[in-house]
Amino acid sequence: MSRKGLRERLKNGETLVVAEGYIFEFERRGYLKSGSFVPEVVLEHPELVKSLHEEYVRSGSDVVLAFTYYAHREKLKLVNREADLKAMNMKALQIAREVADETGTLMAGNICNTTVYKRDDEDAINKARNMFKEQIEWAVEGRADFIVAETFGEFGEAMLALECIKEYGNGLPSVVTMSLPMTLNMHDGIPVDEACRRLEEAGADVVGLNCGRGPETMVEPLKIIRKACKGPIAALPVPYRTNENQVTFFSLTVPGTEKMAFPLDLSSCYCTREEIRKFAEESKSIGVQYVGICCGNAPHFLREVAAVYEKPAPALKYSPEIEKHFIFGDEKKNDPYYTQTYKKKITQK
Structure with missing residues (x-):
């Protein structure tokens, strides 16, 4: 099926609505274990993975993101499934490719924070590089249209991921997003605007933020990033009510208590649909071309983003009429x- 690629769409000034958040949604449904967060559901219930891809496309996603987040060597060690590493990745890519072909959307390969990267530690850096390399090569084999590298707390690991995409990705476009901590600096001290600018200058097709922060605490960093970068920027917050005192969802507490909400009680901190729509409106006014929702996403949230970005999502037919x-x-x-x-x-x- 002939379709415009990521670079062509962005160059034409088009926007992309993108669904992330598969880990939390399958945990909520009872098909994935909180803690290790390994996407075993890909092999155990592939039909459900396909179904969720279809739900997200129906709600407005322009991209089918292969469910290979945390399907890397270090995570599979935790659940004694290293032998399933390639099979899990290739199955996820196959499912995503099938849905993308059926729906006329783009399919993205996915790499993420390795949990082993340590700056100034060559052994750890090489270990992370090798993990990126194998997943990127599988994404190429699985016919991905582009590769998403996401949820990096350190600029150094984000840059390493980009370098690996350029080296092993067979020329595929790249989207690199970082998870900004409590301040406007990454964990290795690089200001977020400088980090995004450097990633852009190094060849990333899209740079920006995902995960960690909710709508309220992601908007201001996005404005800074927009000023620093010339090209397309990305915004994919978590749909939780982070605020100036609890900047990321790791610091949220269950309302009325001092109990930490992450990861099992985050539902007590959910945004409303109106808050998600407001974020989409703010993102659109800032000039965000690549937008979506990360951990905690659900089709009804994504539909709000699609409505603001004027996507012809089939699910809009069933928007509320109170x-x-x-x-x-x-x-x-x-x-x-x-x-x-x-x-x-x-x-x-």
Whole structure:
């Protein structure tokens, strides 16, 4: 199927809505273990992975992201499945390629933070490089349209990932996004705007932020990045109510308590659809061309982003029409039965 590639779309000024967040969604559904967060569901229930890809496309995603996040050698050691490393990656790529071909969307390979990278440690750096190399080569073999390198807390690891894509990626375009910590500097001290600018100058097709921060605490860094970079920038926050006191979702507490919400109780900190829509509107005004939702994403959230970015998502057909609700609808406001029965009960509550 002939379709415009990532670079062509971006050059034409087009925007891409992108669904991430597969790890948390499958954990929520009971097909993936919190803690290790290894995507074993790819091999155990591939039909569910395909179905979620389809749901996200239906809700507006222009990209099918192969579910190879944390399907790397170091993570598979935790669950004694190193022997399944290539099989897990190739199956994820196959599923994503199939859905992309069926829906006319782009398919992206995916690499991420290795959990072994250590700056100034050549052995650790080489270990991370080799992990990137094998996943990138599999993505090429799996016919990815481009490669996403994501969720890096250190600029050095993000740059290493980009270098590996350029070396082993057979010329594929790259999207490199970092997870900004509590300050405007990456963990290795590089200011986020400088980090993005340097990645762009090194050849990344898209640079920006994903994960870590929710809508409220990602907007201001995006403005700084937009000023520093000439090309397309990316924004994929988590859909949780981070704030000036709890900047990332790692620092969120369950409302009314001091209990840490990450990772098992983050649902207590969910954004509303309106907050997601507001973020999409702000991102659009800033000039974000590559936008989506990361950990915690769900189709109804992505649909809000798609609506703002004017994507012809099939799921928009079923957007809410609360005016037709039997209690809250406009036609019920002057109904005596509604006024005396339901409205009274709601007020009492």
